[in-house]
Amino acid sequence: MEKILLSLVLWSILATSFGYGQIASKAPLGTLYRWKQIDYEYPSAQARQQAINNRQFIQANVIPLGVERWKDRVFISTPRWKSGTPATLSTVPIGASTESPLLKPYPNWDWHNAVNCTGFTSVFRMSIDHCGVMWVLDSGQVDAFEAPRQLCPPTLYAINVETDTVLGSYPIPAEFVLQNSLITNLVVDSRDARCRDLHVYIADAWRFGLIVFRLADAAFWRFSHYSFYPEPLLSNYTLHGLNYQWSDGLFGMSLGKVQQGDRSLYYHSMSSSLEFVVKTSVIRDPARVSNSVGEFALLGDSRGANGQVSAAAIDRNGVMFFNLISRDSIGCWDTRKPYTTQNLVVVAQNNETMIFPNDLRLDHEVPQMGWIITNRLPMYQFNLIDPNAFNYRVMFLNPAAAVQNSLCQPEILKSPDNQGVLLVSN
Incomplete structure (x- = not known):
């Protein structure tokens, strides 16, 4: 009951005030915070200035990438892609009084200043299980957009977010990290109420592989499949007049409900317009997965031109939400329905606030909320960020309100008169 009351209080905060604006409680999408440039909570003004003088802090080089939420806090990753992070x-x-709050290093500054791979190197994304353990994916690489250096092995960390205690670190064995691997995203699969039967699925976007971690014995294994590759034509992007090429393979992953002891893993390459699915019973068995090529299936229709998607997540009602990075949009799909263009719906779109929605997570609260990072990543990569504009946002999504009266609303099985905006029209 205490957890439910706390969640309702937080929802009331989200529904009414965000420090710099008022949002109606029925709004499907809103901005929690926004930044022109990222700043940190230093022990003192003198410590901050010293970091700037030593070029340990170069504000223009810091970009938010991953987002998660647990109770009254939002967690944000800022990978060390350029020097000065x-x-x-x-x-x-959740309830800061400013529109651009300072980021507080987690769990403390010591973890970010450690040497010999005893702390964090460059965190990409995080995924919190329902027991309150945050699984943190650290790439181990710095200066990826300047002069890449692999300082430490890619590592999976487990942190108890109730006590802010690091429970363990699990370096990915070198045999599963290939040359030029970009191990960039993860999703946690737990069936047990106490999170004992837990696996983590980790995507390698540049070497087109899926790495599986099993908590019970801290084992890793890796495999590849042709559906993990990018589509050549979808590797060419145009966003707000900027043309660039990314050949990113397997990236977004989301988990369906447990049914008869199994569940589906939905996945896609970033540079692709296709969605695939495989039963997790296949990938959770290292002996089976190598001989199960035919069990990886294409879902249905292509998302069409500019149909590239970064992150995706499925809510408690079985609705998938996904970031359309070339359309400044968020789409949805009811997983009970065929994956057809008629059933893919845009639930939010904004050419200013949603430029490159990068990460998307659904929390464990009641009511459940979605959390999105938008970060203008291509502009950041090519040094085109305007320091006088709001470039980075943490946004929130109300799943129930977002799909109301659309084909993503689970109760609607036939096309209504008001079916929302189709993702791809015939």
């Missing part, structure tokens, strides 16, 4: 995992409170 002083901390790579931080928190902000």
Whole structure:
């Protein structure tokens, strides 16, 4: 009951005030915080200035990438893609009084200043299980957009977010990290109420592989499949007049409900317009997966031109939400329905606030909320960020309101008169 009351209080905060604006409680999407440039909570003004003088903090080089939420905090990753990123995992409170709160390094500054691979190197994304353990994916690489250096092995960390205690670190064995691997995203699969039967699925976007971690014995294994590759034509992007090429393979992953002891893993390459599915019973068995090529299936229709998707997640009602990175949009699909263009719906779109929605997570609260990072990543990569504009946002999504009266609403099985905006029209 205490957890439900806390969630309702937080929802009331989200529904009414965000420090710099008012949002109606029925709004499907809103901005929690926004930044022109990222800043950190230093021990003192003198410590901050010293970091700037030593070029340990170069504000223009810091970009938020991953997002998660647990109770009254939002967790944000800032990978060390360029020099001058002083901390790579931080928190902000849900109810800050400013539109651009300072990031508080998590769990403390020591974890970001450690040497000999005893702390964080460059965190990409995080995924929190329902027991309150945050699984943190650290790439181990710095200066990826300047002069890449692999300082430490890619590592999976487990952190108890109730006590802010690091429970363990699990370096990915070298045999599963290929030359030029980009191990960039993860999703946690737990069937047990106490999170004992837990696996983590980790995507390698540049070497087109899926790495599986099993908590019970801390084992890893890796496999590849042709559906993990990018589509050549979808590797060419145009966003707000900027043309660029990315050949990113397997990236977005989301988990369906447990049914008869199994569940589906939906996945896609970033540079692709296709969605695939495989039963997790296949990938959770290292002996089976190598001989199960035919069990990886194409879902249905292509998302069409500019149909590239970064992250995706499925809510408690079985609705998938996904970031359309070339359309400044968020789409949805009811997983009970065929994956056809008629059933893919845009639930939010904004050419200013949603430029490159990068990460998307659904929390464990009641009511459940979605969390999105938008970060203008292509502009950041090519040094085109305007420091006088709001470039980075943490946004929230109300899943129930977002799909109301659309084909993504689970109750609607036939096309209504008001079916929302189709993702791809015939």
